[in-house]
Amino acid sequence: MNQMQEYEKLSFEEAMIELESVVGRLDAGEGTLDESITLFQKGVMLSKLCSTRLEEIEKRVRLLTDDGLGTKKEVPFSEESITGGEKE
Amino acid sequence: MSAVFSVSDLNHYVGEVLAADPVLSAVRVQGEISGYKKYPSGHLYFSLKDKESQVNCVAFRGNAAHFSFVPENGMSVIITARASLYDRDGRFQLVVYEMEKDGVGDLFAAFEKLKAKLEAEGIFDTAHKMAIPRLPRRIGVVTSPKGAVIQDIIHVLSRRFPNFDLLIYPSAVQGQTAAAELRKGVEWFNSTDLVDVIIVARGGGSIEDLWCFNDEALARTIYHSHIPVISAVGHETDFTICDFASDLRAPTPSAAAELVMPIKSELLSGINGLTDRLTRSLLHSVAIRKNRLMMLSRSKALLSPLRRVESESQRLDMLTLRLTHSLNRRVDISARRIDKDIASLDALSPLKVLSRGYSLATNPLTGSCITSVSQVSAGQPVQIQLADGLVHCKAENIQAGRIL
Numbered sequence: 310m311n312q313m314q315e316y317e318k319l320s321f322e323e324a325m326i327e328l329e330s331v332v333g334r335l336d337a338g339e340g341t342l343d344e345s346i347t348l349f350q351k352g353v354m355l356s357k358l359c360s361t362r363l364e365e366i367e368k369r370v371r372l373l374t375d376d377g378l379g380t381k382k383e384v385p386f387s388e389e390s391i392t393g394g395e396k397e
Numbered sequence: 398m399s400a401v402f403s404v405s406d407l408n409h410y411v412g413e414v415l416a417a418d419p420v421l422s423a424v425r426v427q428g429e430i431s432g433y434k435k436y437p438s439g440h441l442y443f444s445l446k447d448k449e450s451q452v453n454c455v456a457f458r459g460n461a462a463h464f465s466f467v468p469e470n471g472m473s474v475i476i477t478a479r480a481s482l483y484d485r486d487g488r489f490q491l492v493v494y495e496m497e498k499d500g501v502g503d504l505f506a507a508f509e510k511l512k513a514k515l516e517a518e519g520i521f522d523t524a525h526k527m528a529i530p531r532l533p534r535r536i537g538v539v540t541s542p543k544g545a546v547i548q549d550i551i552h553v554l555s556r557r558f559p560n561f562d563l564l565i566y567p568s569a570v571q572g573q574t575a576a577a578e579l580r581k582g583v584e585w586f587n588s589t590d591l592v593d594v595i596i597v598a599r600g601g602g603s604i605e606d607l608w609c610f611n612d613e614a615l616a617r618t619i620y621h622s623h624i625p626v627i628s629a630v631g632h633e634t635d636f637t638i639c640d641f642a643s644d645l646r647a648p649t650p651s652a653a654a655e656l657v658m659p660i661k662s663e664l665l666s667g668i669n670g671l672t673d674r675l676t677r678s679l680l681h682s683v684a685i686r687k688n689r690l691m692m693l694s695r696s697k698a699l700l701s702p703l704r705r706v707e708s709e710s711q712r713l714d715m716l717t718l719r720l721t722h723s724l725n726r727r728v729d730i731s732a733r734r735i736d737k738d739i740a741s742l743d744a745l746s747p748l749k750v751l752s753r754g755y756s757l758a759t760n761p762l763t764g765s766c767i768t769s770v771s772q773v774s775a776g777q778p779v780q781i782q783l784a785d786g787l788v789h790c791k792a793e794n795i796q797a798g799r800i801l
Contacts, residue, residue, distance in 0.1 A: 321532040325668075332671050335678040338685070342716055345682045350723055352675040359668045363661060366534055368560035370551060372542055372567060373585075381585065386542065386565055 313354055321362035328355040405484070412482040415489075421480035426452070426491065427499055430472045441468065445476065445491070454478065456493040464496050466603070473499040504604055508611055511638055515613070520620045521641040527625040529645055529657060530593045532664070535562040536657055537592035537624070539582030542567045546600045546650045553654035558661045564592055569609075570599040576612035583618045583626065594657055595622065597639060598629040598650040610637035619643050629653035676724070683720065687713070751784040758782075761789070770797050 319327065331352040335345060372386035402410065415421055428445035435441050439458030444451045454476065456464070468474065475498075478491035515521060536554075540546055542565055554561040566582035569575040579597060586595050597619070599610065609615070610630045619626045619642040628643035629650040640646040647653035690709055751757065758767040761780040767773060773792050781788040 320530075322530060325531065328668070328671050332674050332678070335675060335682075338678070338682050342682065342686055345679055346716065346719055346723065349675055349679040352672070353723065356668055356672040356675070360665070362532065363664060364560070366532075366558075366560050366562050368562070370563045370565070372565045374567075381566075383564065386563075 312351065316354055316358055319355075319358065321359060324355050324358045324362065328352060328359060331355060404487070408482055408484045408487050411487075412484060415480045415482055418480070423477060423479060423494075424491075425475055425477050427473070427475045428452075430468050430474060431470055433468055433470050441493075443468065443470075445474075453488060453490040454493050455490055456496070460494050466496075466498060468496065475499050498605070504608065508638070511611065511613055511616075512641065515616055515638065515642065520616055525620070526644045529625050529627065532659060533593035533657060535564060535592045536594055536596065537564050537566060537582075537586040538596040538598060539566045539568050539579055539586075540596075540598040540650070541570045544600065546598050549651045550596070550598065550654045553651050554658050557655065558658045560661075561658055571602065571606045571609060575609035576615050579609060580612070580615045580618045583615075583622055586624055587622050590624075592624060594625050594627065596627045596629055596647075596650075596653045596657060597643070598653060599631060600650065601632040601635065607631050607635060607637055610639040612638070615639060616642040627653050627657060679720070679723075683716075751782065756781050756783050770795050 316324065316327075331348050334340075335348045335352065338345070340348075370386040371383040373381040374384050376382050426445060428447050428451075431444050431446055431451070433441070433443040439461060441456040441461045443454050445454050446452075474496050476491065476493045477495040478493045481490055481492050482488065483490055519525065538547070538550060540550075547565060551563065554563065566585060568578040568582045570579070583595060583597065586592055597610075599607065607630060610628075616638045619628070619639060625644040626642075627645045627647055628637070628639045629647040629652065630637050630639055631649075633648040636646075645656060647656050690713065694709075759765065759780045759782065760767055760772065761778050765772075767779065773779060773795055775792055775794055777792050779790045779792050781790055
């Protein structure tokens with residue numbers, strides 16, 4: 310499970326690149342059967358991780374507002390949350 | 398003594414003289430608008446003035462309608478007009494055909510100068526540009542929260558990747574304070590590190606409207622940003638200093654949204670494709686090895702040291718066990734897709750068809766489907782499959798041809 314912990318740190322992009330490389334190496338069919346199985350297991354972990362990364366992104370649109378003291382605060386954004394009819 | 402004119406005749410004569418003058422029939426005059434007034438008729442009345450003098454101007458509706466902007470008091474313009482005399486008042490005036498904003502030429506010169514300066518400093522160097530992340534976990538956008546631009550961006554993002562995460566830094570995108578606000582936005586995102594990429598966006602507008610994106614300090618801030626910046630200002634044909642300094646120029650704000658976020662379904666099918674290849678490759682390499690082992694175990698040379706074959710065989714069993722274990726993990730991933738497949742299979746199931754009143758005739762002796770009268774002879778047993786059971790029949794007589 311050490312490997313999994315190491316993979317947990319990868320971004321989607323890094324995991325995708327790693328997965329592509331694992332598939333390439335497995336496709337080449339070099340090495341022993343043990344090595345192939347290890348590669349396969351790595352690949353499955355990475356594939357799971359990639360799918361997880363896609364779902365991890367939280368669906369939200371936030372607007373930064375000033376609290377008057379110079380610090381910014383995030384509030385949910387919707388057209389209604391914008392007051393005034395001024396056009397940009 | 399020369400002839401005595403009536404006032405009307407004089408005004409008429411002066412009018413003729415003015416009209417006949419080649420210079421005054423199409424003269425370009427630069428000045429500042431004052432006393433601007435638009436009449437319900439659509440005609441515009443104003444004075445054009447400089448430090449010492451002023452002149453009355455009128456733009457008739459037909460010409461005024463073609464002006465590319467709405468004139469305002471205090472605006473510096475260049476008009477093209479003919480000189481005329483308003484007979485009734487004996488007043489000299491200019492009848493305006495065309496009007497353009499003054500100072501646009503100066504802006505272009507300033508733009509080229511700044512561009513050359515920053516280019517020489519290496520602010521636009523391609524080598525310095527950062528790659529846009531393939532999947533930004535959170536996107537920062539510096540733009541006006543009002544108007545169509547932010548709505549367009551949100552619309553495109555939700556179409557491509559439904560669970561996107563967007564953080565808006567509200568900023569003026571034209572006028573005196575805009576450049577400084579835009580800069581603060583980029584700086585704020587850099588100091589907080591909440592986003593993976595920054596979009597600086599504005600919709601289309603005149604060169605003056607877009608001018609804040611040609612700000613030197615803003616260009617430097619973008620250059621120094623450690624988060625990649627996408628510039629999306631105006632229309633496809635508008636280029637700003639900001640565009641050159643950014644890591645990526647998008648032709649429009651909507652295009653920026655397309656460039657920044659991949660299509661989720663495409664990413665998923667990419668991952669699935671790679672996972673399928675993993676399985677196929679592994680099964681293939683197992684098959685090759687199994688084949689090789691079988692060949693070896695059959696060879697006479699190996700028959701004597703049987704123990705070696707036995708141990709290899711045992712090892713194969715162990716590996717097969719591990720493979721099964723691995724495949725089970727793989728099944729987890731495919732489960733969702735398989736569920737979908739089952740749903741579509743179910744829709745095609747013969748049982749569904751049978752439940753709608755159709756039946757299936759088979760030959761009980763061979764078990765094959767009867768699809769033609771030629772497969773049945775009189776007296777032969779026929780089995781009819783209905784949704785809820787079987788009817789065993791015997792063919793009485795056979796009638797060829799379509800009945801229904």
